[in-house]
Amino acid sequence: MADKANRKEVPYKIILSEDEIPASWYNMRADMKNKPAPMLDPGTMEPVTEEALRHVFCDEAVRQELDNETRFIPIPEDIRNFYRMYRPAPLIHAEFLEKMLDTPAKIFYKFEGNNTSGSHKLNSAIPQAYFAKSQGLKGITTETGAGQWGTALSMACAFYKLDCRVFMVKCSYEQKPFRREIMRTYGAQVTPSPSDTTEVGRRILAEFPDSPGSLGCAVSEAVEAAVTREGYRYVLGSVLNQVLLHQSIIGLETKTALDKYGIKPDVIIGCAGGGSNLGGLIAPFAGEKLRGESDCRLVAVEPASCPSFTRGRFAYDFCDTGRICPLAKMYTLGSSFMPASTHAGGLRYHGMNPVLSQLYHDGLLEAVAATQNDVFRAATAFARVEGILPAPESSHAIKVAIDEALRCKRTGKAETIVFGLTGTGYFDMVAYGKFNDGTLSEEPLTEEALQKGFAAMPRQ
């Protein structure tokens, strides 16, 4: 609780100085007694080797991915210089939201949307591009759905003068031209997937000439484009342990800002798709829990349409629908699982980062699922008092932060709630429009759809 915090002394926005940008990322795995299970090679079903991963990922990325021991990993100076362009991100005291809710709770949110990618994704795009550049590579490849990750990576590659090839799910490429044009403005080559530029793309097009594409197919094309091209590697914006490591900058800054005002959070809330934001936000706080120094609650919020924590299984599964990437032990709905077509709120990944999965399995992390009309209702209420138009993804956290604040109101407890506001919703106005029109529908997840996803999982 914020016992020591004199509320009048806390500004509306706590903004650290550039000197206070963390000098190291924090690796939660070092403090975990139960380490995340190793990834398995899809060919041998044996733990994947560093050697094998190096064909696909940059060397430093592979090292970070497999490092379960080093607690703090220094952030290279060049990366910190780039971080200075949009960091430190503000920790905002949501006093107008508190007033609206008439709650004794203190609410803070860490806002990661003040950069052109519009989200926290840039925090990992920068180091991944930097490591590729440092290794002397010519370029990197990736896939993108709606385009948030692709935008972030394009920005990072433009800065480091690295070729960037983005395979964008074809229906998004056609229906969401704005993000595509942002990527092109940053010099990226954006290819609608499936495409005729890869073997796998041509195979799919031969069979389904009118395919609208899928993330799984785009992953396969991006990996192929990397491994068949001299001087290229593949990068990924979520799910991986290295991504959580980079994103720990969110939590480290949050903790520094809170510590400055003597504020101890009672509950920390983050939205969860693949886990990149949640894992970053909670990192130092989970570390305290792992070391027995704190009993702060940590809460993941996922969409009711894609509830890997709350309705998934903790098991080895494929990370991609194409089944060419290593398997990970994680909470998963099955790599063939697809959220209902009515789902507009993002966070569509079928699985969850292995570190977070282990924390959840060990009872250190809670999870709750939210329906999308509830999420957009919270988003709209928040926007009207706090000014920021939140991304639907981020709004999952807003929804549960409001629930927690209302619980405090009922119990009269002045708890301190911190949540992650991962980004802005400027490119999600089609979904907002449906909500404004009252036509944002909700298709409850059926037991049948769940079982179908589970049935396609590999034998354990």
Next chain:
Amino acid sequence: MADKANRKEVPYKIILSEDEIPASWYNMRADMKNKPAPMLDPGTMEPVTEEALRHVFCDEAVRQELDNETRFIPIPEDIRNFYRMYRPAPLIHAEFLEKMLDTPAKIFYKFEGNNTSGSHKLNSAIPQAYFAKSQGLKGITTETGAGQWGTALSMACAFYKLDCRVFMVKCSYEQKPFRREIMRTYGAQVTPSPSDTTEVGRRILAEFPDSPGSLGCAVSEAVEAAVTREGYRYVLGSVLNQVLLHQSIIGLETKTALDKYGIKPDVIIGCAGGGSNLGGLIAPFAGEKLRGESDCRLVAVEPASCPSFTRGRFAYDFCDTGRICPLAKMYTLGSSFMPASTHAGGLRYHGMNPVLSQLYHDGLLEAVAATQNDVFRAATAFARVEGILPAPESSHAIKVAIDEALRCKRTGKAETIVFGLTGTGYFDMVAYGKFNDGTLSEEPLTEEALQKGFAAMPRQ
């Protein structure tokens, strides 16, 4: 020049504390020997009275509009509280741009895009909504083209729980649904104009059922909706002197930030449409010039397609195409002037704020016109090194800042250049897309089009 500034001590972003948000707006007019000419009533062609303006605008807005004497006008505490949600805006040292240009110049830019309206427009929307609320009004009306001003006003009205009715040019309403939905998310009622909700709208629809609308028509509808409704007034986001007053917060913060590091600017550059950003950015620096304390150059950048300073006349003209608003003495291309349909870079207003017009006339302000392909080229180069994707409007200032920096490179002078980055280009990706495709065309302004505009101006 930045003689005293130890460059190493200047952070990448100079961010003031919330306590340093200015306590007063600065009114340039108080320091002008040649005051801007009074507005004229379109019926009588006599100077317009406070009484007459009160039927259309809020009382406090009218006072501020006509006040040529008070140097500092206190910012009410409620407004400063709202400003804290996104201000102080950062003054960014463009070190990556300097490096790219290999210039001895020091370049700084004041970034106003870190809020959901995406631009500086919110700085004036807040006080205008607040004054309406304080006067006990129920709501306010306005027009919007692309939607930047409408978005800002919707945000301010949501916060103050004020009804907000926006008449949006019909073709924008249909072609740019994103901004429309942002306004609706903030609770505004958005009506495509011409509409059947006003007398003037019905008249236009009767004559031109398929009219795509125009700003002039939307102004007329918004004014009618205000004056015919109990408890409503009309508000405007640019051109007016009160708007410049509110926007002076941009320049005041910029000056405080520069003073902190002992930096004296040699040239200050702002884009100019109606003049709201330029007038705000240069305000305290123009004040110094007016008082003979500085010889800093002040530069307006306007689109070559709508060059009111560089090719317009300094004369009394109508502020709106509907000719129902008062006349102002300003640099103008004629109220019937329309930029070529190929023009995509914003800043489409036919005239220029009267204060800025007077400063330009008196030689205190320079002006230069830029063609849009040059502007988008500068925008793209800037985005790739400085990260921020700029609005086309703002990019006019970037273009000329780069030109000035290259001049410094040729002359070897380490001048300090400051420019205003008014906002982000997230909703301008159609124009960026054309530029990326090499299909952004340019139609030079013909002498014929100019003369046609002048011919429709009132007799002086």
